[in-house]
Amino acid sequence: MSNLPSEPEFEQAYKELASTLENSTLFDKHPEYKKALEVAAIPERIIQFRVTWENDKGEVQANRGFRVQYNSALGPYKGGLRFHPSVNLSILKFLGFEQIFKNALTGLSMGGGKGGADFDPKGKSDNEIRKFCVAFMRELSKHIGADTDVPAGDIGVSPREIGWMFGAYRSIQNKWEGVLTGKGGNWGGSLIRPEATGYGLVYYVQHMIQYASGGKESFQGKRVAISGSGNVAQYAALKAIELGATVISLSDSKGALIATDEEGITPELVNYIADLKVKRKQLSELAESAEYKQKFKYIPDARPWIHVEKVDVALPSATQNEVSGEEAQKLIELGAKFIAEGSNMGCTQDAIDVFEKARKEKKGESIWYAPGKAANAGGVAVSGLEMAQNSQRLKWSSEEVDEKLKGIMKACFENCLSTAKEYVPVKDGEFPSLVAGGNIAGFMKVAAAMRDQGDWW
Numbered sequence: 001m002s003n004l005p006s007e008p009e010f011e012q013a014y015k016e017l018a019s020t021l022e023n024s025t026l027f028d029k030h031p032e033y034k035k036a037l038e039v040a041a042i043p044e045r046i047i048q049f050r051v052t053w054e055n056d057k058g059e060v061q062a063n064r065g066f067r068v069q070y071n072s073a074l075g076p077y078k079g080g081l082r083f084h085p086s087v088n089l090s091i092l093k094f095l096g097f098e099q100i101f102k103n104a105l106t107g108l109s110m111g112g113g114k115g116g117a118d119f120d121p122k123g124k125s126d127n128e129i130r131k132f133c134v135a136f137m138r139e140l141s142k143h144i145g146a147d148t149d150v151p152a153g154d155i156g157v158s159p160r161e162i163g164w165m166f167g168a169y170r171s172i173q174n175k176w177e178g179v180l181t182g183k184g185g186n187w188g189g190s191l192i193r194p195e196a197t198g199y200g201l202v203y204y205v206q207h208m209i210q211y212a213s214g215g216k217e218s219f220q221g222k223r224v225a226i227s228g229s230g231n232v233a234q235y236a237a238l239k240a241i242e243l244g245a246t247v248i249s250l251s252d253s254k255g256a257l258i259a260t261d262e263e264g265i266t267p268e269l270v271n272y273i274a275d276l277k278v279k280r281k282q283l284s285e286l287a288e289s290a291e292y293k294q295k296f297k298y299i300p301d302a303r304p305w306i307h308v309e310k311v312d313v314a315l316p317s318a319t320q321n322e323v324s325g326e327e328a329q330k331l332i333e334l335g336a337k338f339i340a341e342g343s344n345m346g347c348t349q350d351a352i353d354v355f356e357k358a359r360k361e362k363k364g365e366s367i368w369y370a371p372g373k374a375a376n377a378g379g380v381a382v383s384g385l386e387m388a389q390n391s392q393r394l395k396w397s398s399e400e401v402d403e404k405l406k407g408i409m410k411a412c413f414e415n416c417l418s419t420a421k422e423y424v425p426v427k428d429g430e431f432p433s434l435v436a437g438g439n440i441a442g443f444m445k446v447a448a449a450m451r452d453q454g455d456w457w
Contacts, residue, residue: 200378
């Protein structure tokens with residue numbers, strides 16, 4: 001890869017996976033898998049295109065659109081579309097690479113991909129965003145389809161934007177098919193899809209807590225620190241509260257909101273915050289209001305990890321690299337026993353090293369870390385369930401989808417756990433490495449399918 005331009009986000013994701021595989025017994029038992037890693041690191045296809053659209057002043061605007069179709073060994077390419085000015089190939093390759101193995105861990109028939117554009121929806125009118133979505137789909141529609149590539153939403157792409165793009169695809173291709181997930185509930189969308197990543201995250205951690213405590217503990221009575229205030233953070237908070245936890249923090253791009261009373265963040269407050277987000281307002285407005293200023297403090301330009309007084313569970317749910325090595329150490333000092341990523345690559349490599357070192361040294365008393373490719377797989381799992389419903393022209397109830405989600409997250413946890421035990425030796429009393437288990441289990445499933453189909457030999 002030395003002849004390629006620097007791609008720091010992708011290189012970080014690749015090294016994290018490669019180092020895990022190299023430090024396990026996988027390559028000793030299956031040396032042929034080294035070649036599979038070399039092949040899997042290269043996307044099957046990268047599509048880059050121009051998107052021209054007209055703003056409200058009648059001026060032509062131009063943006064770059066992308067779709068990284070990374071791996072289709074297990075099924076159609078599957079992964080979100082991100083509209084944000086920071087979007088570039090390195091970020092999309094990192095997200096697409098992670099998506100391959102995350103999708104594999106769901107047990108569903110989905111490959112991995114990612115896409116988007118360097119378009120910034122902030123400051124744009126609804127009409128401008130709609131025009132951009134239609135222009136973007138005009139080109140993307142040539143490369144996707146229900147059995148080829150099924151994108152979803154991501155940062156900057158809400159169900160509203162999915163609707164506009166779906167309508168454009170239907171008009172251009174003259175057919176209705178499940179080409180996008182995250183659709184509206186009355187035109188092909190699945191129930192529980194908006195909640196799925198946050199709910200799935202909490203279900204996964206629930207299994208971690210039960211395993212670590214021998215079935216004696218649950219979320220009941222736990223203090224949970226969450227970063228972010230978008231979809232994942234909101235529904236993780238609501239599910240944790242439902243299971244008896246106290247949520248003590250949320251955050252946004254401008255700072256952290258910390259609860260200062262014993263009640264913490266309530267379901268009513270989460271709904272209030274969701275309304276603020278829709279109106280594109282900051283959490284600081286809540287902390288400064290007369291009703292809440294005695295119950296919360298807002299710390300500008302900060303993440304919550306070093307500002308909470310005591311914490312049992314940490315759920316980074318905002319963006320990549322949001323827990324540093326120093327913050328990881330502080331979380332351990334504050335008593336955190338479980339950390340699981342609601343965001344993709346939420347912890348830096350330094351933070352992961354701190355957590356894994358503590359896992360080995362403190363054994364059963366240590367913090368236990370779960371990577372995003374396993375812990376936040378609930379979202380794409382329900383996207384896969386939406387694809388299944390579309391293919392059958394059926395619609396399942398909320399209870400049916402939620403039960404299937406619980407089953408998927410349970411199987412995902414058990415897969416990570418058993419694979420870690422098999423390929424990463426542990427000492428007595430030491431928790432198995434879920435990051436190693438997730439990486440190895442996802443990689444092995446994809447690599448085996450690629451070999452069966454002749455992608456490597």
